Amino acid sequence: MKRWLSKAEISLGNHSDRLNAINIFPVADGDTGTNLYLTMRAASAAAAELETQDIGELLSVAGRSAMEQARGNSGTLLSVFLTAMAEPLAGDTRLSAPLLARALERAQLRSWSVLSDPVPGTMLSVLEEAARAASRVEAAQSGDDSNAGLAETLRAVMTAALAAVIRTEEQLKTLTDARVVDAGGVGFLLVLDALRAAALGEELQGELLDGLHGYDVQDPHIHSTQPQLEGVEVMCTIILSPLDAATMRLQLDELGESVIMSAVSPVGDGYRWRVHVHTPDAGAALELLRTVGEPTNVTITELSADGHQTSEIPQVPVPGATAGGGLAREA
Incomplete structure (x- = not known):
């Protein structure tokens, strides 16, 4: 594994x-x-x-x-x-x-x-x-x-x-x-x-x-030829009860799109949730989340390709791999 x-x-x-x-x-x-x-x-x-x-x-x-x-x-x-x-x-x-x-x-x-x-x-x-x-x-x-x-x-x-x-x-x-x-x-x-x-x-x-x-x-x-959307992607971790999480999902749906809420691990009577949403207003999303808990591990990223900061990813040179598009084998 x-x-x-x-x-x-x-x-x-x-x-x-x-x-x-x-x-x-x-x-x-x-x-x-x-x-x-x-x-x-x-x-x-x-x-x-x-x-x-x-x-x-x-x-x-x-x-x-x-x-x-x-x-x-x-x-x-x-x-x-x-x-x-x-x-x-x-x-x-x-x-x-x-x-x-x-x-x-x-x-x-x-x-x-x-x-x-x-x-x-x-x-x-x-x-x-x-x-x-x-x-x-x-x-x-x-x-x-x-x-x-x-x-x-x-x-x-x-x-x-x-x-x-x-x-x-x-x-x-x-x-x-x-x-x-x-x-x-x-x-x-x-x-x-x-x-x-x-x-x-x-x-x-x-x-x-x-x-x-x-x-x-x-x-x-x-992707560079496609219409660019304005707004941001907000991701964070927050501790919520199952009921608060269900309510928050509905509220985030009204505030933005691409809402994902997944329980990470149990904490007391609730869970640590990982939250993801696309929204025009990061501040409004975080303010909403703070009504039920304290968001941590927060990241805010521009949805526009021009505004998105991409980390450099190392390419692993392996014999037999096709340049740029072939599937490399493990070194």
Whole structure:
């Protein structure tokens, strides 16, 4: 599992530029690749420091660390995926086909639920199809915990996830008009391929993304040609009761868009929540949050691509990788 997160971090880092280039939904701010990479980097670092044989505990710790440092919609959903996937794996020391199917099912249900307005044609759709594919494999249904059963399930997951990524172009008008697939969906496909490679002792698939619309190295930065939205992305952590959290979600929906609220960990009678919202007025959002608690770990980022500060991401040079667009192998 540590090898999975490390491989995913490297893969997302090496693909960050192209993922940013095709990031046009929900906001064309060109940061999906950066957000996924930095979020996965936090998860991988937390996992690397943990000594445990419990794969559920490992993913739970990694997911919580990712949640606290999550960037953007895509990073927040990635951290939700990791923490939710950890739940059915608690107490287990080995991944199997039945466990993988249950973990993906839990993750897709949780990921759809944290969004106020979930939309098909995004990484949510890719996760949903991956979970369905895993549950249909005979090994998952029969309780087969062999390595062969896990391999069969992971390959079915990859086939379904790739098909779902290709379909995103048809599911969202914004993507259809631009003739491009969803950036978050592609990023999540890379995460799944890293899981397949790590679990089966195989290489990452260098040809995996060949032919995806907008993903050729010579393609322009599509996000820069899209209409730019004004406003900011506000992210913070806050301790709320379940009732206050439900009320706050409704109020944030009225104040902005792309609202995500996910429970990080229990605290007393409530939970620590990670909050994400796009809004014209950061001050109004923070003032609203302060009526029920004290926001911490606050980040405010311009939604405009020109105003978004992107951290430099190291590209890992690995023999056999295609310059700019090929999938690097772990050094």
